[in-house]
Amino acid sequence: MKVGIVGLGYRLGYLARIFSASLPDFDVVGYVDPEPAGLSYTKQFDVPVGKAYGSLEELLAGETLDLLMVGSPNHLHLGHIRTGLDSGVKVFSEKPVVTTVEETMELARLIAEFGSDNVMVGLVLRYAPLYVDLRKAQKDGLLGDIVSIEASEHIAPYHGAFFMRDWRRYEKYSGSFMLEKCCHDLDLYNGVVGARPARVASFGGKRSFVPKNAPEGLGINDTEVYHRKPSGWMGTEKVFDSDADIIDFQTAIVEYANGASMTFHTNLNVPDEYRRFCVIGAKGMAEGDFVRNFFKVHDARTSAKLIDTAYSGSELSVHYGADEQMARDIGAHMLDGAPLPVSVINALEAGLLALAMDEARRTKTVVDMSETWKRFDAALSGHGS
Incomplete structure (x- = not known):
């Protein structure tokens, strides 16, 4: 399973460790984050996170992903989810998925277009x-x-x-x-x-x-x-x-x-x-x-x-x-x-x-x-x- 991460903060660094330990074929091949706070955590536990990319578009162009994991600050989730769906990739988003009523309605319309099974959420x-x-x-x-x-x-x-x-x-x-x-x-x-x-x-x-x-x-x-x-x-x-x-x-x-x-x-x-x-x-x-x-x-x-x-x-x-x-x-x-x-x-x-x-x-x-x-x-x- 080829995985990309946008927003490598503490939570996604931790989840990279959990998913890697739980799924033998889980392979993070690249990430996007100008300030990857979770990178020290992944290094501490020897969890490979692949290549750093300058943008989500570069990551999606440079890798063939099965799953995009979104751990960016909440106000950026909608844009990152939309970009992943437009690229034909399944998306896992940390909670909360979006931050406003209007963003909720916009994501609901994306779900109508792409299907709810293509967006998973970390309501653990x-x-x-x-x-x-x-x-x-x-x-x-x-x-x-x-x-x-x-x-x-x-x-x-x-x-x-x-x-x-x-x-x-x-x-x-x-x-x-x-x-x-x-x-x-x-x-x-x-x-x-x-x-x-x-x-x-x-x-x-x-x-x-x-x-x-x-x-x-x-x-x-x-x-x-x-x-x-x-x-x-x-x-x-x-x-x-x-x-x-x-x-x-x-x-x-x-x-x-x-x-x-x-x-x-x-x-x-x-x-x-x-x-x-x-x-x-x-x-x-x-x-x-x-x-x-x-x-x-x-x-x-x-x-x-x-x-x-x-x-x-x-x-x-x-x-x-x-x-x-x-x-x-x-x-x-x-x-x-x-x-x-x-x-x-x-x-x-x-x-x-x-x-x-x-x-x-x-x-x-x-x-x-x-x-x-x-x-x-x-x-x-x-x-x-």
Whole structure:
């Protein structure tokens, strides 16, 4: 499998290692990136990434690719995906796929032209054993009709500080924190509910990483936590006085078209981090945590514990063992046409929900998504504007 990379940042450098270890015929033959932050990582683990090219067009002209992997800053994804599709190459894009509603509609029209199977997306949590077990419990009838969900993604201060220092601190590049980081989670719960979001309210802002909370009188060793995770393109050392325009906490309320509801909370300054859910159905309740590695299901009538699972995680994967499974599944899809558990359409739906959350937060209104879905469906059918 001949592979090219556009945007060799830390994530794609890491994925090059994961895919190479998981797929014997995975061969990165070239990459495009003026500042390849992930190159040191690939060199550290002896992962060959081929020849450096000056542009994506030069890479596509110089190599015969089976797969183009897009890991460039989010605002560049659409152009790189379009160029790959126009060249007849299958594309894998890191999440979020695009950064705005208008880009979403444009990509939907490209999907109508080229087909959804030609664009794959790195919503890696769909492959996590915990989520697989959640969907199995649901399929087995242990939960019944989904009524409501309480969910969160909380990250530790070192990770939150990274977002204040990296290019992702600017919404014009990332889309927003909710879109960049939490689209994983929103996709998971959209899948569990089995319906599209209908109405959204949201509240949040920046209250932790602000100047008044900067540590005072501490040496560099005491504040190392805020610089532990390296930033790449457009990085800065500023944390509490960063020029970031992203939030550092946000709460959202979602009503789905089938009547189910969800509350979702994210915070970038949680010392004992967790990423958990409680899915409550008419027949039972499922709760789990991707960080603390547990999954439980209780029966609504008897309160009996039906499932109690602990996970060991993975020494290689940063996503609870899901990265390796994603690599294997994408390999099977590429070679044999095997189905994938998540599609680019799922990813775009989660992205539209994240963008609606941000609109609701900014405008202090309840956002009705009905017109958005009409536009999206029209674009997917090759129509609309």
